[in-house]
Amino acid sequence: MKAFIKFAIISLLSMIITGFVLFAGLGFIVSYFAGKPQKSDVIVVLGGDNGLRIRKGAELYRAGYADHILLTGIDEQFYRPGHPNWREKLIVSLGVPKKAVKVDTKSKTSWEEALNASETMNREDWQEALVVSDPPHMLRLHQTWQKAFDGTSRKFILVSTKPPWWDPMCWWREKKSFQFVINEMKKNLFYSMMYY
Numbered sequence: 001m002k003a004f005i006k007f008a009i010i011s012l013l014s015m016i017i018t019g020f021v022l023f024a025g026l027g028f029i030v031s032y033f034a035g036k037p038q039k040s041d042v043i044v045v046l047g048g049d050n051g052l053r054i055r056k057g058a059e060l061y062r063a064g065y066a067d068h069i070l071l072t073g074i075d076e077q078f079y080r081p082g083h084p085n086w087r088e089k090l091i092v093s094l095g096v097p098k099k100a101v102k103v104d105t106k107s108k109t110s111w112e113e114a115l116n117a118s119e120t121m122n123r124e125d126w127q128e129a130l131v132v133s134d135p136p137h138m139l140r141l142h143q144t145w146q147k148a149f150d151g152t153s154r155k156f157i158l159v160s161t162k163p164p165w166w167d168p169m170c171w172w173r174e175k176k177s178f179q180f181v182i183n184e185m186k187k188n189l190f191y192s193m194m195y196y
Contacts, residue, residue, distance in 0.1 A: 121154055
């Protein structure tokens with residue numbers, strides 16, 4: 001009986017420690033696929049941000065990583081080509097020429113962003129893309145873009161912003177990063193059932 005109790009206590013402690021390590025490691029898991037930028041044909045700046053992704057896209061453009069930028073996540077309902085929205089205005093104000101910027105107004109989800117970007121790249125004969133988003137978005141983006149590019153010769157590199165609220169080791173301490181990671185885990189599960 002004592003041996004059984006000892007075994008039960010050790011098993012329980014092992015499960016608690018394993019659970020904690022997995023929980024703590026989620027920050028590294030969701031951000032793992034961020035890479036270093038390389039010369040590409042287009043910089044795809046994903047929607048859903050407050051300007052940080054736009055700034056990173058402009059930084060990559062100014063550093064000469066690509067000659068074109070594709071902005072996604074701009075709602076078709078409110079888009080007027082002659083009247084740039086705030087994301088277009090911001091990227092132009094950061095030194096990107098208007099003629100270098102294309103806008104995707106069709107995409108409403110990360111899945112649609114990847115599919116529509118792939119179609120745009122096919123039309124424009126672009127082979128390589130830098131895809132800009134926030135660190136906890138990287139796992140789902142990796143799976144999504146891989147699936148969207150499946151069967152093509154196109155390639156992508158995920159490039160992460162550097163938000164002040166992100167720490168992969170202590171992600172649960174900051175409210176914004178905590179919500180982002182938990183939402184991403186839910187979305188990863190949903191995407192794995194729906195798209196992959």
